[in-house]
Amino acid sequence: MDTAREKGSKLDPKWDADGLITGVVTDSQSGELLMVAHLNAEALRLTMETGEAHFWSRSRARLWRKGETSGHVLRVVELRVDCDQDALWLKVEAAGPACHTGARSCFYRRVERNGVLQGNFTIRSA
Template sequence: MPFDPQSLNYDANGLIPAIAQDALSGDVLMMAWMNAQSIARTLETGRVTYWSRSRQSFWAKGETSGHVQTLREMRIDCDRDCLLLLVDQEGPACHTNRRSCFYTALRQGEEVEILKPMEG
């Protein structure tokens, strides 16, 4: 049976959280929002496209930075209200020039930086 993006459980704004994970290393890279149209675009093109809540528009990851995410596989959680995107990431995934948006950790009650910006 063909997949229908409308079969997912979106929030009141028509959005669903999508977690991008490096397909090879397993590193969690980022979280962003998608809607039915951005999911359809991603599946059609193979390039991950999100919905920007601040700009109220689509953004294909890497369209301005060159740090493209290519979809390997899309997974749907058991409640159909969250997506896991297994991706090939070119360069940093975070706008801070880090490999992952999750670059701070709480350790012994302190917030510490665990990833430095990438060189180049």
């Protein structure tokens, strides 16, 4: 157990072998899970400095600000770190859908016992 990291009062992320930390993103009002992404040190710094969510795209191998092309920016209301500092929780106000598919959440499908994906859409007025 890394007592200093777990008991300390300083942010000291435990980066993985690729220099990343997992970010779990939820709606600050409803608590709905919107997306999961990864941050490197630069993405975390920019997120903290600007108040807008920045991530590291593993597939594109580049830094990106959520909403940079769609306009669906995630304004960070609260940022939390878990007990051993290897995951972040971003509570956000979303300026539109969080998912690149246009769905409000990236978690719009439910996995049934037989492994079949079923739609699980919730329609909400803005």
